Amino acid sequence: MDLEHKFCRFDDEVKIVEGTGIEGYASLFGACDQGGDVVTKGAYARSLQKLTGDGRAVKMLWQHDPAQPIGIWDEVREDERGLYVKGRLLESVEKGREAAALIEAGAIDGLSIGYRTLKATKNDKGQRLLTELELWEVSLVTFPMLPSARVASKGDDLSEDVAMRELADVLEDMRRNLAGG
Template sequence: MPPRETKRAELPLSRASPAGVVEGYASLFGVGDSGGDIVMAGAFARSIAKRGPKGVKMLWQHDAAQPIGVWTSLVEDAKGLKVAGRLDLSVARAREALSLVSSGAVDGLSIGFRTKRATTDMASGLRRLQEVDLWEISIVTFPMLPQARIDAVKRTTRPLHEIQLLRLKAKEAALRFQRKLDQCGAHTPF
């Protein structure tokens, strides 16, 4: 059985929501990485069909002992492997990851896989990965493919505690209004 490998791509994870939703490109097609590999279009198709997003683990820095969330979408488009996932904010490391991603301190994505089919160009030494068995995608500090980055960390316009406070104030205002109606003898039609 071929050994497990990892490839890090550097496209920024620039948006993450307070709910921990992250998006980005975990790999780009036709772009050489610092390890001398080029992932070809279609390389992930069979693996995605076989495993689906739930079968590909979301890890912190390729550490199998540190799962930090789940991938909800894995799609090959014309550019590469576009991914979306959700950090599990009940896990301390995931909360730390969200903070680091949100601040821009960490924004890399990296794939962990087994090579199924590849060719090597003898002149350049570059290996073209035509099919890989994708088993994990990690949020990393230093991706091997400089362009593989988180490009989305979705945010709400207000922090959750502010939204909850606004809801509470709206409920209180509705209760005050109802009390005034009751004091005036007005009846609500419902």
């Protein structure tokens, strides 16, 4: 099995806190991404438990490059909505400083998870339902695959941003359907 990536924009889901701290959602349960995949609740549970038991952590990378760690995820957990992450960009790492500046400027707005699919099924819509994943890393990326998980600036109301993003996604899907593609 090869390592797969799942991208999420993070304007709505992740926010910068005090310059280098970031928190939010790297993956949302039940949301279909642009590749036709849907992560189900509990898909990360066994992997997170194993990482903790082994004394290891999910890595924070720049653009999925294992040679470019840019920070530390202090907290990675599942909740009712999805995969919540909280961490900090390392100011002592050049790419960490660059990432913080790019996020603040709005030039980078994506998160992506690096994982291996352990269990998946297909639903009646032809979507792949990911029921068990081995999570390796969460990266800051330029081009995300799941539009509803993004970074917001400090002080933004994430719940309102999420609702607006979800509404925009529904309207965009309707527009595409009406346009025939």
